[in-house]
Amino acid sequence: MPIRTSVPDTTSAIDRSHPEFPVAELVDEDNFFKDHTPPAYLPEIEAQVREFIAHHQTTGKNVVLVTSGGTTVPLENNTVRFIDNFSAGTRGATSAEYFLENGYAVIFLHREFSLLPYSRHYSHTTNCFLDYMDEADGKIEINKKFADEMLLVLRKYRHAKDSNLLLLIPYTTVNQYLYTLQLISKCLQVAGKKALFYLAAAVSDFFLPSSKIPEHKIQSQATGTLVVNLEQVPKFLRRLVDSWAPSAMIVSFKLETDANILILKAKGALERYQHQLVIGNLLQTRKDEVVFVTSTDERWIRLTEEQKGVVDIESLIIPEVIAAHTDWTERQ
Ligand code: PMT
Structure with missing residues (x-):
């Protein structure tokens, strides 16, 4: 059952x-x-x-x-x-x-x-x-x-x-x-x-x-x-x-609706919790773009205009997360 x-x-x-x-x-x-x-x-x-x-x-x-x-x-x-x-x-x-x-x-x-x-x-x-x-x-x-x-x-x-x-x-x-x-x-x-x-x-x-x-x-x-x-x-x-x-490696998401505070909040979460990666996204654009925030870097991943509505943004996110996980395990 x-x-x-x-x-x-x-x-x-x-x-x-x-x-x-x-x-x-x-x-x-x-x-x-x-x-x-x-x-x-x-x-x-x-x-x-x-x-x-x-x-x-x-x-x-x-x-x-x-x-x-x-x-x-x-x-x-x-x-x-x-x-x-x-x-x-x-x-x-x-x-x-x-x-x-x-x-x-x-x-x-x-x-x-x-x-x-x-x-x-x-x-x-x-x-x-x-x-x-x-x-x-x-x-x-x-x-x-x-x-x-x-x-x-x-x-x-x-x-x-x-x-x-x-x-x-x-x-x-x-x-x-x-x-x-x-x-x-x-x-x-x-x-x-x-x-x-x-x-x-x-x-x-x-x-x-x-x-x-x-x-x-x-x-x-x-x-x-x-x-x-x-x-x-x-x-x-x-x-x-x-x-x-x-x-373990921990990836958390940060959701905001105000673009002006997204990065700030993502960095705040990293500092507070001391984990490896925060993926920031806005409610309005979450299917088209996300931002990877680490202690040293912030990098946007975006679908192109042609990809929007056709390609899953997760097909771009997951290989990046896996690369970060591989890198992180090798460095430990
Ligand atoms: O399902 P979809 O429609 O595709 O939407 C996906 C999504 C927008 C929900 C997803 O991409 C996302 O952003 N998920 C995290 C949403 C969220 O809870 O954000 P937050 O800002 O409230 O929390 C940030 C982090 O704090 C979370 O990863 C959570 O693990 C943590 N948290 C949250 C609440 C709580 N009480 N304690 C926590 O530790």
């Missing part, structure tokens, strides 16, 4: 045994894990991840953890309402395909029901999946217009599947994401420098701690307003670099 992370835990009520979540302390990450319950399915994921990593210890392949999609923040335990973000998982799913094409094994930590490698070509489009098919002599077949490209995608998909190169791990809430990220990071420690983290998920900056989540659907108020006091999600990137994955 597949693990379903989008089904809320309807059995648990508000748990007052959890202390109030403290704000802005040095040990925020630790407090988060102390005050929030891990998802019940985590041991199952641990077994899958350990088996996958052990397998690729024998194949000798580098393993990349690609995070993808957006985390949700539930406002109720029996979740009717939640806070979400725009990410469909395009960056993550597309990048995973290019990592696979370039010889990496991929753990794909993704928002459940967001875009997946290979199926992304046919899901979430304006076409209904039946539009890819035709009827011929009472049998169903792939519409000739799509058949050639679909065959290429099918071959890559089958290769990834048959060679056990792609492990799909879902999350829905920010709590599930953080617990699963921590778990996978610790499992990946055995891979040492051969492990690469590519953090493309859009992670909530604010959330409602479990001590404040009501059990049932929030009712309409006589005042007609609802005031929700969100708290800051701890910046777990520091902990990832320092202790969850100290020997």
Whole structure:
């Protein structure tokens, strides 16, 4: 049975045994894990991840953890309402395909029901999946217009599947994401420098701690307003670099909407977390250009006018990331 992370835990009520979540302390990450319950399915994921990593210890392949999609923040335990973000998982799913094409094994930590490698070509489009098919002599077949490209995608998909190169791990809430990220990071420690983290998920900056989540659907108020006091999600990137994955190479993304602050923010993240690479992108142009920011350099990668809308920018990003990973492992 597949693990379903989008089904809320309807059995648990508000748990007052959890202390109030403290704000802005040095040990925020630790407090988060102390005050929030891990998802019940985590041991199952641990077994899958350990088996996958052990397998690729024998194949000798580098393993990349690609995070993808957006985390949700539930406002109720029996979740009717939640806070979400725009990410469909395009960056993550597309990048995973290019990592696979370039010889990496991929753990794909993704928002459940967001875009997946290979199926992304046919899901979430304006076409209904039946539009890819035709009827011929009472049998169903792939519409000739799509058949050639679909065959290429099918071959890559089958290769990834048959060679056990792609492990799909879902999350829905920010709590599930953080617990699963921590778990996978610790499992990946055995891979040492051969492990690469590519953090493309859009992670909530604010959330409602479990001590404040009501059990049932929030009712309409006589005042007609609802005031929700969100708290800051701890910046777990520091902990990832320092202790969850100290020997791996870590690539994080920085998303902004204001071009004037993108580089500044990307440099700030590098300084704060002391990892290897920040890839900056603007919401408005993220499919056409990104900027690689390291401690010594900043370099734009752009699609040409002819490439826009035709070429995946990830086909340019991933070889560069892999070159940086190779260089970094050789220098260690
Ligand atoms: O899915 P698409 O539609 O293709 O969109 C792709 C994308 C724009 C989401 C992707 O390219 C991207 O930029 N992802 C990172 C978005 C993001 O969370 O940016 P941020 O500025 O909020 O965070 C920067 C980094 O801090 C993140 O890499 C995250 O790992 C880290 N972070 C974030 C929140 C948090 N509480 N703690 C963190 O450590």
